[in-house]
Amino acid sequence: MTAHAGEDLARRLDELAGFVVELAAGRLDARLDPSHESDEIDAIVVGLNMLAEELQGLTHDLEGRVVERTRELADAHAALELLAHSDPLTGLANRTLLGQRLRQVEQAGTVPAVLVLDLDGFKAINDSFGHEVGDELLVAVAERLRGLVRDTDTVARLGGDEFAILVQDATPDQALDIAERIRTALAAPVVVQGRSCWVSASVGVRLGTSGGASTANFLRDADTAMYLAKSRARGGVSVFAPAMRREAQARTRLADELRTALATGQLVVLYQPIVDLETGRVAAVEALARWRHPERGFLTPDMFLSVAEDTGLITALDMWVLETAAAQVARWRADLLGDQPFSVHVNVSPVELRAPGFVDGIVARTRRHGLRPQDVTLEITEHRLLGEDAATREALEGLREAQVGVAIDDFGTGSSSLGYARRAFVDEVKIDRSLVSDLDTDDQQMRVTAAILVMAHAFDLTPIAEGVQTESEAHALRTLGCRLGQGFFWSRPVPASELEDQLRTRNA
Amino acid sequence: MSSEPAVGYFASLHVDELGVVRLVWRSGLRITGEIAEYAIRAVDELNGEARRPMLIVGSETPTTREARAVFGRESSVTRIAMLGRSVVDRTIANFSLFVNPPAAPTRFFTEEDAALSWLLDDGARG
Numbered sequence: 001m002t003a004h005a006g007e008d009l010a011r012r013l014d015e016l017a018g019f020v021v022e023l024a025a026g027r028l029d030a031r032l033d034p035s036h037e038s039d040e041i042d043a044i045v046v047g048l049n050m051l052a053e054e055l056q057g058l059t060h061d062l063e064g065r066v067v068e069r070t071r072e073l074a075d076a077h078a079a080l081e082l083l084a085h086s087d088p089l090t091g092l093a094n095r096t097l098l099g100q101r102l103r104q105v106e107q108a109g110t111v112p113a114v115l116v117l118d119l120d121g122f123k124a125i126n127d128s129f130g131h132e133v134g135d136e137l138l139v140a141v142a143e144r145l146r147g148l149v150r151d152t153d154t155v156a157r158l159g160g161d162e163f164a165i166l167v168q169d170a171t172p173d174q175a176l177d178i179a180e181r182i183r184t185a186l187a188a189p190v191v192v193q194g195r196s197c198w199v200s201a202s203v204g205v206r207l208g209t210s211g212g213a214s215t216a217n218f219l220r221d222a223d224t225a226m227y228l229a230k231s232r233a234r235g236g237v238s239v240f241a242p243a244m245r246r247e248a249q250a251r252t253r254l255a256d257e258l259r260t261a262l263a264t265g266q267l268v269v270l271y272q273p274i275v276d277l278e279t280g281r282v283a284a285v286e287a288l289a290r291w292r293h294p295e296r297g298f299l300t301p302d303m304f305l306s307v308a309e310d311t312g313l314i315t316a317l318d319m320w321v322l323e324t325a326a327a328q329v330a331r332w333r334a335d336l337l338g339d340q341p342f343s344v345h346v347n348v349s350p351v352e353l354r355a356p357g358f359v360d361g362i363v364a365r366t367r368r369h370g371l372r373p374q375d376v377t378l379e380i381t382e383h384r385l386l387g388e389d390a391a392t393r394e395a396l397e398g399l400r401e402a403q404v405g406v407a408i409d410d411f412g413t414g415s416s417s418l419g420y421a422r423r424a425f426v427d428e429v430k431i432d433r434s435l436v437s438d439l440d441t442d443d444q445q446m447r448v449t450a451a452i453l454v455m456a457h458a459f460d461l462t463p464i465a466e467g468v469q470t471e472s473e474a475h476a477l478r479t480l481g482c483r484l485g486q487g488f489f490w491s492r493p494v495p496a497s498e499l500e501d502q503l504r505t506r507n508a
Numbered sequence: 509m510s511s512e513p514a515v516g517y518f519a520s521l522h523v524d525e526l527g528v529v530r531l532v533w534r535s536g537l538r539i540t541g542e543i544a545e546y547a548i549r550a551v552d553e554l555n556g557e558a559r560r561p562m563l564i565v566g567s568e569t570p571t572t573r574e575a576r577a578v579f580g581r582e583s584s585v586t587r588i589a590m591l592g593r594s595v596v597d598r599t600i601a602n603f604s605l606f607v608n609p610p611a612a613p614t615r616f617f618t619e620e621d622a623a624l625s626w627l628l629d630d631g632a633r634g
Contacts, residue, residue, distance in 0.1 A: 038594035046570060047599045054607060057573040 012041050019048065028056040089135055090142035092163070093156035095219075101154045101166055102215040105208075112208040112215060113167040113175035116222035117182060117201040120234040122161035125197050127354065127391055136192040137199065144185045148178060163201075164219065172207050172239075179203045179237045186235075200235035202226055207239065224248045231306060255311045257293070258304055262316055266292050269324045270493035273502060274345065274464055274486045277478040282506050284377065286345040286486065287325035288493045289317060301347075314349045319365065322346045326369040326376065328496050333371070336503050343405060345377045353380070354391035359398035366404070377405030377428060396425035407464070412452050429456050433467020433487070440472040450480050457481070517543050519566070521550060528627055529554065529585065533566035541574025548583050555584035561627035562612075563589050563620075570600055576608035588614040589623035 015032060022030040031049050034042035085097035093101070105112040119141065126134035138161065145155045145163060154166040165182075167175055182201055189196040204226025206218045221240040227248070229238035238244075261267055267289055274284040291299040308314040329344045352358060366376050378399065399406055407428035412435050435449050449465075456463040465477045468487030477485055491502060517539075520532040529551055533539070539547075551562065562585045571579070588610060590601045601616035617623035 034596065038596045040595055043595040043599045046596050047603075050570065050600070050603045050607075053573055054603075 119161035202230035544575035544578035
């Protein structure tokens with residue numbers, strides 16, 4: 001080897017050593033150009049270059065994958081978080097997140113307000129148009145609600161058609177203003193799949209106090225206020241007051257007691273005659289439930305009916321009344337009435353109409369006591385016969401086919417049942433007492449009642465005047481062509497034994 | 509046997525009288541992913557419907573990682589013989605063979621006869 005070649009080799013080895021040091025220091029982007037010798041040193045250089053590149057590539061790939069996996073994990077975490085804290089249908093917060101936000105507000109010491117709202121008429125829309133329309137309606141309502149509040153406030157769906165809004169910091173006026181804006185926002189119909197859906201909301205408001213007071217019961221309190229608003233009128237607003245909690249507790253207690261009452265025979269049926277105004281005969285009786293409460297005495301249905309409806313006890317109650325009355329009328333048929341036309345009127349809730357097997361149940365209960373279906377007339381309160389849903393229509397058709405009579409109660413106080421009346425789903429209408437009182441002395445009252453009677457006759461419905469108190473009112477009704485009446489003029493609701501005397505005298 | 513003129517990155521690319529694709533890289537080239545794509549496309553076009561073995565001359569031409577990934581894909585080539593003489597050639601070839609193995613069976617040779625003999629062995633033609 002020449003001296004020059006030796007120096008050259010030493011230089012190349014130096015460069016190689018420097019390159020290895022660079023690589024060892026982690027500089028994977030370092031490269032060394034090989035010579036043109038294509039000798040072992042070049043092989044090492046080329047090999048190291050390629051190894052460094054490979055390592056660099058692998059590191060880059062690995063880092064890329066770590067970044068990707070980290071992002072995927074973060075996305076999955078965010079999705080889980082969203083799932084745990086949001087309502088899948090509307091994307092609003094759920095009850096859990098609302099609870100968390102409430103606690104945050106409490107810690108921040110601001111004055112929050114919680115509004116709970118429940119859509120009126122949602123069930124009818126769901127029943128009539130199907131769940132798909134119902135779901136789209138909920139999404140549309142959610143959008144409107146979101147548009148009413150600040151980003152810092154929380155709109156949540158609590159379930160079904162119940163929503164809540166947490167206003168972070170609000171004066172009572174601001175909270176009530178939001179309640180009002182909710183009503184306005186829902187006043188316009190929601191168009192879903194080409195159908196206009198009209199809903200309103202009953203709103204309960206729980207106003208906060210300053211100083212980070214406990215918010216643990218805010219949601220429950222707003223809910224209590226909302227139920228009160230709902231019980232008053234559709235689309236109402238009610239602000240929570242401590243007395244409401246007591247009232248709610250009282251209702252819960254009453255529901256428990258009613259359950260016991262049904263099981264222990266505290267309920268009784270009274271009968272009020274429906275009298276033929278021409279002949280004075282008792283044409284029918286209305287069976288009315290009364291509760292002999294062990295502490296509170298004799299309770300009329302207005303004191304326990306809404307609790308019965310809220311708790312679902314209404315079905316058991318109404319069916320018990322039907323069975324008891326059917327058994328009684330069967331006895332009267334055997335002992336007093338024979339084959340003469342006579343029917344028993346029993347009240348049912350529109351909610352029950354929509355229950356599956358309702359018609360079959362009525363017919364079976366009637367027959368079990370030896371009565372024919374036409375011996376029974378079901379009374380349904382007009383203002384509660386809302387919505388033209390398929391289940392209600394089907395039940396009314398079924399009752400018609402089975403020859404069970406249907407009467408609209410309190411006729412003239414609502415308007416929605418005219419549709420049913422027109423299409424011959426109904427046999428009788430009971431003209432509300434408010435239209436009968438002072439009929440004989442008030443000309444305007446006379447004209448209104450006359451118009452209602454004309455309308456009833458036009459629909460081929462048999463009118464029954466309710467709340468007749470005097471001979472003069474009965475006479476006026478007779479003059480107007482009303483054939484049947486009911487009221488204190490003839491008899492209060494009385495026990496079966498007392499009515500028997502009247503049946504003997506009047507129907508002899 | 510048809511023969512194509514050398515284009516672009518190649519000193520030569522043609523099919524010889526034995527039916528072997530001969531690819532001679534231009535000297536001083538560093539084969540990137542893009543050049544590898546170009547080469548594979550050119551070889552596939554040259555082969556048309558046929559599948560042939562290939563002899564690569566100029567194995568001291570270094571390949572990038574991306575290029576090796578491209579050569580790892582299926583093509584119209586049935587076998588690859590890499591022909592080189594120096595220890596540098598072997599180093600580069602080993603990377604191709606073991607770090608990013610090609611889709612077709614590939615071996616390194618220092619003698620052309622041995623390379624052709626292996627390429628034309630049974631099963632080498634498609």
